[in-house]
Structure formats: structure tokens, C-alpha cells
Amino acid sequence: MKFTTFGTLRRKGIVGMNYRNIELIGRYNPRSRYPLVDNKLMTKSLATEWGVPVTELYAVIEQQSQVRKLHDILLPYESFVIKPDHGSGGKGIIVISHREGDTFIKTSGEALSLTDLRKHVSNVLSGLYSLGGRYDTAIIEKVVAFDPMFSDFSFEGVPDIRIIVYRGYPVMAMMRCPTRESDGKANLHQGAVGVGIDLRSGAALSAVKHDHPVTHHPDTHHDFLNLKVPQWEAVLTMAASCYEMTGLGYVGADIVFDKNEGALLLELNARPGLAIQIANGRGLRARLDAVDAQKQLRTPQERVQFSMNDLA
């Protein structure tokens, strides 16, 4: 256990939870916009409207009566994901990698019958996986085809890129790489590795696991310094345009890479955490202040240019 001092944190420009809650979320995220990001279906349709690529939506199941038709609904799809609209922490998500007739095989290899899937969807609708217990909607969408370029840095899961967008400007980015400990989930406090990404180049800067520096992936043993996100400017632009899309001034955009379709917006978060600072080895404060100094209206592309050139 090693403690630092208030002075050091201030000097390093680290943003703390209280500052984030009052000065970032409280000031720039209007409550009325939260449903746009808390509801995955709304985010998806909004993104499509704004031309931001998302995973393809196959079907939406809103009522128990539709559960009976599940067979017909699933008929055209070889692989798919079933997830609750208001789910959190990856609960209630089933990924079917392929099917043999009416037997569905999960990525883990477990076989499920159509009856199993019906039961699962029915549970989703009745709110089993939504935290408040309210009635929910089940989303059936396309499986993200894992892009092998990241296979060195992930264990049994799809890594995603979290970009913090402050008043339209991407201010910090990291990649979250699943590990054996995180059970294939890109969730930092479950043990995924956070890799800070250089805003200018998309290359890795440093990596942390459970808030402590690491250099190599604990399972694949590859050096994170070899990691570089392709099409970096396009990825940043995608994230930056979420500002116009949602009206949220402090938002976290989660982006995944599909082997065939490239970068896709996975979801948005109106309360992005601060661990990204540890992954990047630097504080957010200086970058936030630099953005605050920008007075003129800019397009997402212009803002990305500013971020790449002046914030990195």
C-alpha cells in the first residue's frame, strides 16, 4: 500500500470522483439525455440516424407473445447475441456462435435448445436482468466478429476502446483487454487490462491491471507496446460525433472492431469512470482545461484534429 499526497494529485492534474460528479457530469450531462445512453435500443437507433456504425440489429422482442415466434425470428441467423435492453455488467447476454438446426451453440461450446432460449428471452422480458426489476426488452443482434489483429491482447473476449469525449473533443482513450481473470469481459474492476492509447497515433502508451502497471498481457504474454489501433482518426471522429448525437458533455464511447465492418459503436456511458487516467499514466485536468479554452464551434473532424495535435 502506497499513498500519495493531495498536492501530487493536483500537480499531476488528476481528476477525482467529486470533481467528476460535480464539474463534469453535473455540469455538462443533462438528466433528460440519460435515457439516450442508458437504453441500448435508443442509442442504436440514434447512432444509425447520425450515420455512426453500430452492430446490426436483428430483432427486438418486447412482449411475451412474441416469444412463441422465436423460432421464426431466429430462422435466418446462423449466429447472434441476445441481450437485455437495460442490462448492466454483461448480465443476461447470450452469444450464439453457430447453430445445428434448432440446437444453439454458445461461444463456450455449451449447447442450448430452442426452449432454453425461449425461457431466457422470457426472463429478460420480465426484468430478471434489469437492476430495477422493471419490464425489459430483449435485443437480438449480430455477433461482433472478433478481429484477429487484437488476438494477441485478449483472452476469450472482444477488447473494446473507451474514448472519453469532453464537450465534443476526445480527451483520453484506452483499450480494455479481457483476461482469464475478467472471464472474457472488458471490465476493468473484474481484472481486464486497461491500455492507455495515444490520442495522436492510436498506439499503446502504458497498461494497468487492477490499477497497477503491467507491460504484458497476463494470459497471452504479448507486449502491449506493440498494440496500435488502426483507422485511429476515424475511430476518434466516431466518438466525437457522439456529442452532437446525445448532447452529453462528458460521455464515454465504447467502440469495438469487427473483422468485416471495422469500428462499431458498442454503447455510450454518461458516467464514465476515472481509471482511464491510470491506464494513460496522466491526469485529465490539463486536457479538459485546454478544451475549455476552445471557444469556436467546430465539426467533429475539426475537433478530432485539435485533440490529435494539441491534446496528445
Next chain:
Amino acid sequence: MMSSRFQIILIAMLLAMTGLFFTWYKVVYLGVPLTPHEKRSFFTVTAEVDLKSAGGAGSVILRMPSEQKGIKILEREGESGQFGMTTATLADGRYLQWAKRDFEGSTKLFYKVSLSPDALYEPERVEAGWNMASIVDDTQYWEVSEQAAAATILDEARARSADAVSLTAQLIDMFNNPVPTDAVRELLAKKHETKTSLILALLAHEKIAFRKVRGIPLEDGLKQRRTTTLLEVRDEDKAALFSFKTGRISMPERFFVWYRGNGAIMTTKGIEKAKLRFSVTESKVAATALSEREALRQGSDFLNFSLYTLPATQQNAFKQLLLIPIGALVVVFFRILVGIRTMGTFMPVLFALAFIQTTLISGLMMFFAILSSGLIVRSYLSRLQLLLVARISAVIIVVIAIMSVMSIVSYKLGIDEVLKITFFPMIILSWTIERMSILWEEAGGREAMIQGGGSLIVAIAAFFAMDNSYVRHLTFTFPELLLIVLSLVILIGRYTGYRLSELLRFAPLAHR
């Protein structure tokens, strides 16, 4: 337009100042005790009557002390021995009568009054006692030779005074002069007369309205004392108090007036010899006694709005209720300034309240027992895939069942402590079990332990803050202190600085 930060500071300051002002006012001007352990003096004044029989029927009438400013009479009690004892309320006050048909030999009778000095106490009715009827008519009192001396003295005093009060002062001064005038010496030579009776006779002659004030100084250990006599003189509607020894005085502190008036304190019939003496004992009692509160209440309109005016049951409810802001402040402190994660924002406060009822150690043991057995049951329920409402209802039922079983078993084993288990808020407990198991499934056992442990630390801290006798006393006696708590909460609510836990969390960042 004021900045919102400035507004917050202004509001917080105003709230804190208001709270402090009222507290200060109550402490300084109304004498409300600031600490729960403040001791108040209680005195017992005993009037002891020694009687010697004259043979046959005998009776004693004793004047009972009436209510007076600054001293509250708590209890009166007479001891009659073989005498019959009755009380009577007449126009000029209350009397106690002891009587016996065939009284032989000698005996002692007692009358005890317990009282507490209280600067705020105002009685509803004060006796008059300006009746001069008992004062001897001066034509029979003075012999011719003395009349001249009295006239000389009065002339002299009159010449050197302006009104009744200054004349009385002058008279007392003349009688106390180490080198008295001839006239004074002549009167003093008069047989059987004391300075006191001479001064009174002169005042009566001058037609000045006066009354004697007879009382006992409240000093611990006083024994076999006669009353101390003071003199009160009225001039129009103002009255002035005098000591026969030192002249004009103000009412001595801790002086218990037994009787204001010119009549006798005790009269007897069929008694050969009667002696009235007083004794005083002092005892210290905690100021929180209810009677004390009632005295305070009658003393001030401001305190008429105090929580002490509520019925006892409601008072107890408020005692609990007013502690909750303190618990909330502890939660605010730990979450915002320290950065401890808890399960449910105010769950720790509710558990702290339960711990107050059960005491900490046994409360914690019961908490762990219910929580762990609840979690085991819950983990089975989650395999049944029940819906949320049904699942929590099931947990509630199981929690109540666990509590009942624990109570019955431990009661049979003779551990009564466990019966207090009913003080645990079971709905909250069930939610805690639910949240904890969800957390366990979603974020892993480590996170569940961190948040569960954090909640427990905050609950224990809140328990110590709320169980403190000073805090209990202050919150209930000075509810306006809540304004200070409010201002603190508002101020902390705008704190954008780092949390203590972030010193640890961001430490790896600082050293790179």
C-alpha cells in the same frame, strides 16, 4: 449574478450562524445545560418543631412556604408522629396544622421541603403579606420618655432622606452606627427590645408599609438555625429589600424565603414551650431530570416550543429521529471525503440505529448471522430464477424465519440479548442480502466484500457518533444544531477535491 459556489457558501454560513445563535442564546440566557452530565443542586430544608406539653389538647400551626421566584419547590412532606396533620389554604397562604387531644411530655415534629434553585423559575402567584395589622399600635408601644427619642431619631432620619426607602436605609444605618446618637442609645436601652423590633416600630410609627422576609440561606450542613429576617419596604409600587445589619441589599442568591409578611411563622395552642429550627442538606442530581425540564419550560416562551413539551412517547421517537441527521453526516463524510464505498446510501445509518438498540457487539454478531444465512438461502433462490419482487419477498420471509428461530433457540439457551434482534430493519436487511448477492454475481466476491465491509465500517462509525451521550443530548436539547449539520452537508456536497481513498487509488499514477 452570484456564482453558485458563493451562494452555497453564503447559505451554509447563514444556516450555521442561525444554529449557533439559537444555541448560544439558549445556553447563555436560558441556562439550558450544554452537557448531559451537568449537575444541579437540590436542597432539603427541614423545619423541626420541638414541643413541650402544657397538658391536655395541644396544636401547632406552621406557615408553609409559598412559591417564589428563582427556587422551585419539588416536594413537601410532613412527619406527624402521633399528631394529626392537616393542611389549610387561607387567603394569606397555606398552613400546616398538627394537633393532638391529650398531649403529654415532649415531642419533635418535622416538615420537609425539597427544592432546587432555578434562575428561570417564576411562580404563577406571589403572596402579598403587606398586612400591617399585627404590628403593635405605637401609642401603646412607646413610653413618654421614649416618644421624644423616637421623634428625634425620625426627625433626623427624615431630614436626611427623600422617601420611604431612603428613610429606612437611614434608620438602619443609625442603629448600626458604632457610635450611636443619644436617642438611639436611649431606645436601645429599653428592656427586651432588639434593634430589629425598634426599627420596625419606628417604621410603623412613620406609616411606612413594610413586611418581614424570613428565610433560610441554602447552605449544605446548616443545622438548628433560626430564620434570617430581612426587611422589605414598599414605596408606591416599588419595593426595596434591607438587611437589618448592612442596610439595602438585593435578594441574596440561594436564600429560601419561608414567609413574607408580618405574622408569626408558627403559632401554638396548649403548648408550654415550642421551638422552631431549620436545617439544610444539599444533594447533586443530573440536570436531565424531567422536573428540571418542566421548570425550564415554564420559564420561557421560547422554550415553550422545545421538543421537551411533547408527550414522552413522541419525545422518544424524536430522540431517535434527530440522530439520523448525524448518521447521514457520517455517511456523507465517509463517502465524499474518505471515499468508502457502501451498499445502499443510507443503509449504514439504519444498521447503526439497530446497533444502538442491541449494543454493538451483539448487534454485529446477529447481523453476521442473519446476513450469512440469508446469503446462503439467496444463492439457492437465484438458481430458481425467480423474478425480483418474488425473490426479495422470499428473502424477507426467510430473514424473518431466521430471526424467529434465532430468538427462540437463544432464549431457550438463556441468551436474552438475541431477543433484541427484532430491532433490525428486516426489509433493509433483505435488500442488503439481495444487493450483496447481485454484487457478488456481477462484480465478484472481492467487490462485494469491499462494499459490504465499507458499509459496516460506516455503520460502526455512525453508531459511535449517534450513541454518544453528548451527541444525543445536543441533538435533542438543541435541535437548531441541525442547521449546522445541514450547512456541513451542503458544503461537503460541493466539495470537488480529492477523496482520501484516491490518494491510494491514484498512487501508481503519481510515482510515474
